[in-house]
Amino acid sequence: MNCxxxxxxxxxxxxxxxxxxQLKALTEHHQICSTCESNYRKAVQIRTLLQxxxxxxxxxxxxxxxxxxxxxxxxNQKPVIYKAFAGAIAAGFAIWFIxxxxxxxxxxxxxxxxxxxxxxxxxxxxxTIKVAIESKYKLSNVQMSIELSPNLExxxxxxxxxxxxxTQLKKGINxxxxxILGLAAGDGEIITxxxxxxxxxxxxxxxxxxxxxxxxxxxxxxxxx
Amino acid sequence: xxxxxxxxxxxKSKDRFELLMRPCVEGLYRFAYRLTQSQNDAEELVQQLLTxxxxxxDQLESIEKLQPWLSRALYNLxxxxxxxxxxxxxxxxxxxxxxxxxxxxxxxxxxxxxEQIKQQLLSAIxxxxxxxxxxxxxxxxxGYTLSELENILQTPIGTLKSxxxxxxxxxxxxxxxxxxxxxxxxxxxxxxxx
Ligand SMILES: [Zn+2]
Numbered sequence: 001m002n003c004x005x006x007x008x009x010x011x012x013x014x015x016x017x018x019x020x021x022q023l024k025a026l027t028e029h030h031q032i033c034s035t036c037e038s039n040y041r042k043a044v045q046i047r048t049l050l051q052x053x054x055x056x057x058x059x060x061x062x063x064x065x066x067x068x069x070x071x072x073x074x075x076n077q078k079p080v081i082y083k084a085f086a087g088a089i090a091a092g093f094a095i096w097f098i099x100x101x102x103x104x105x106x107x108x109x110x111x112x113x114x115x116x117x118x119x120x121x122x123x124x125x126x127x128t129i130k131v132a133i134e135s136k137y138k139l140s141n142v143q144m145s146i147e148l149s150p151n152l153e154x155x156x157x158x159x160x161x162x163x164x165x166x167t168q169l170k171k172g173i174n175x176x177x178x179x180i181l182g183l184a185a186g187d188g189e190i191i192t193x194x195x196x197x198x199x200x201x202x203x204x205x206x207x208x209x210x211x212x213x214x215x216x217x218x219x220x221x222x223x224x225x
Numbered sequence: 226x227x228x229x230x231x232x233x234x235x236x237k238s239k240d241r242f243e244l245l246m247r248p249c250v251e252g253l254y255r256f257a258y259r260l261t262q263s264q265n266d267a268e269e270l271v272q273q274l275l276t277x278x279x280x281x282x283d284q285l286e287s288i289e290k291l292q293p294w295l296s297r298a299l300y301n302l303x304x305x306x307x308x309x310x311x312x313x314x315x316x317x318x319x320x321x322x323x324x325x326x327x328x329x330x331x332x333x334x335x336x337x338x339x340e341q342i343k344q345q346l347l348s349a350i351x352x353x354x355x356x357x358x359x360x361x362x363x364x365x366x367x368g369y370t371l372s373e374l375e376n377i378l379q380t381p382i383g384t385l386k387s388x389x390x391x392x393x394x395x396x397x398x399x400x401x402x403x404x405x406x407x408x409x410x411x412x413x414x415x416x417x418x419x
Contacts, residue, residue: 042397051365051366055255059264067247
């Protein structure tokens with residue numbers, strides 16, 4: 001058995017799903033190949049770590065609270081504003097974006113910025129746009145700013161089109177949530193800047209607010225009849 | 226119907242709901258935690274599910290195997306929420322991260338400290354896509370069999386298996402650790418060479 005074959009069988013081996021003959025060939029290979037052997041040990045260690053990974057208990061009184069609230073929220077039928085999964089989303093996308101945008105991560109100076117551009121649809125309902133910033137180090141005293149085109153509103157900030165604040169970035173993923181409301185149809189833009197020590201990184205989020213198709217069709221029919 | 230009767234009917238359905246769901250809440254929270262890796266998000270997810278289910282008490286009472294049914298409903302809710310939000314996530318990287326990939330930002334020298342390995346593993350898990358994370362956490366960490374998951378996640382076993390393999394491979398790549406500490410490895414090598 002060669003290394004590639006052994007590698008292909010690794011997962012079955014860990015799960016204990018290998019037939020006798022293959023099992024024998026594989027363990028024989030492990031005795032002569034330290035790479036595959038150490039690969040296997042690492043896989044087993046990860047499996048063991050996963051098995052011992054605890055679930056922290058829910059907050060105190062959760063069971064009573066959740067049952068109670070289920071009833072009351074159902075009575076009121078209020079729309080739930082979705083705020084869960086923030087971490088999951090940012091993290092789930094980290095890999096994808098980093099690999100897709102490695103070219104975008106070159107350090108830039110204020111003078112010649114090559115910028116990152118993303119596109120998002122907005123509407124007349126508040127939509128939370130999540131901006132994840134990954135930092136390799138803990139950075140204190142970072143200047144953040146958000147600028148909005150006039151056809152957008154940051155919910156809770158009224159007619160302000162520019163917001164600045166000082167903050168620190170933790171090592172790893174930092175998440176900013178922007179509750180964005182479209183005020184008028186058409187293209188818009190949200191510009192996020194991070195400034196530190198006279199350098200800056202800019203991200204553009206292009207927004208588009210379109211009247212949905214079905215509404216358009218309805219209007220059309222109305223005109224024709 | 227008199228006011229008192231309405232009140233009775235209401236409190237009765239509340240009691241029925243509680244009776245049925247109370248024993249399931251903890252399991253649901255656990256399941257939700259494995260999907261979200263966050264106490265807050267897990268609680269929120271369970272809350273959303275129960276709020277949605279409360280008016281459907283009659284239907285719930287007729288379900289034969291409630292726990293897997295609930296797990297499936299919870300997973301659907303999770304996936305729905307996730308899909309809706311997908312387009313809205315964006316990331317950019319500060320200047321200090323340039324030329325580094327996610328995995329190389331973890332230093333190999335951390336390998337001896339178990340706590341740090343656990344932290345690394347947690348952040349590696351967070352980097353998996355949600356489908357892969359669901360299967361690796363529910364199977365490897367929580368101990369569901371693949372055929373149980375086939376039902377709960379409504380995904381054929383072959384697909385689950387390849388997701389699981391990809392997830393494990395990812396974790397292995399994202400964790401540049403050595404399986405044992407220096408001393409043991411040296412010992413191990415000696416045993417092989419001698
Ligand atoms: Zn080998």
